[in-house]
Amino acid sequence: MQTRSEPQHLARQRERRQHPFLRPIYADARGLINHFFHHRHEWAGSSINFVAHRVIHEAYPKLHAEEVRLLVGAIERQHLALADEAARMEEIVVHYLYAVY
Numbered sequence: 366m367q368t369r370s371e372p373q374h375l376a377r378q379r380e381r382r383q384h385p386f387l388r389p390i391y392a393d394a395r396g397l398i399n400h401f402f403h404h405r406h407e408w409a410g411s412s413i414n415f416v417a418h419r420v421i422h423e424a425y426p427k428l429h430a431e432e433v434r435l436l437v438g439a440i441e442r443q444h445l446a447l448a449d450e451a452a453r454m455e456e457i458v459v460h461y462l463y464a465v466y
Contacts, residue, residue, distance in 0.1 A: 387436055394421055395440045402444040417441070 398417040417437045422428065428436070 384432060384435060387432060387439075390425060391436065391439065394424065394436050395443070397421065397424055398437065398440060399444060402441055414441075 398420050401413045401417050401420075414437070417440075418433055421433050421437055422430075425433070
């Protein structure tokens with residue numbers, strides 16, 4: 366029994382993102398700030414997060430503060446996810462090498 370107000374196939378097609386205009390600039394914005402997240406340190410006494418927000422705001426001055434925050438947050442989450450995946454892969458390789466040798 367389907368209790369949703371719209372058919373299931375239409376619900377899947379509906380865009381869930383509220384800021385679709387951020388998607389085209391994501392790759393370029395990530396290129397600008399990705400290196401900040403590699404070593405998680407301060408930059409001239411300012412937090413990495415602050416510096417990343419500042420760089421994005423200067424590169425895209427028409428974005429509102431909330432949009433900059435969303436973009437930086439997405440880039441940081443992606444960086445952390447890739448770092449976790451790399452750590453898991455390294456662990457698998459180490460276990461394999463110990464098992465083989």
